[in-house]
Amino acid sequence: MLLKKNNRPVEVVLPNGTRLNRSNLPEQGTKRWVVRHKMTVVNAVLYELITFREACEAYELSEEELLSWLKMAKQHGAEALKATALMKYRQP
Template sequence: MFVKKSRGPRTAHMADGSILTLADLPEVGMRWVARRKAIVVAAVKYGLLSKDDVIKRYDLSEEEFDTWAHMIERHGRDALKITQLQKFKQP
């Protein structure tokens, strides 16, 4: 098996003891669901990728990524679900 060389770490140890790897990241161009958004935010939070790398890789705006991170921090992963958007929306 060929392992592609990359800058930076290949794994990150998360607070719950699980390990996040580059292979766990969603493919570029996939449909965004709450689980995939949470994985990308965790990758930045635990140092697997930088925020700039994620923004470039997934063609996100800085505001969009910051919103995801804020919603997870404040309300948890469920706040990223489209069906729950009105429940967690700021007045």
């Protein structure tokens, strides 16, 4: 793993062997969030390609929203990030 000056990796390798780098991230200011884009941001944060704060700022996400994505992805996988599945996986 190569590191930039700020000790952030240039690229990370996910457990499934997929390589993730900044060019794979959705465009800043993305408004339409499909599961693939959500999981890319979640993985970028989890594997320290970008910080939680960077993700919130770049994508204009609230801390609560990004935290919910992280929690749902960890507990239930990408399927839980589908807009149509939110009610199924959310805790009361």
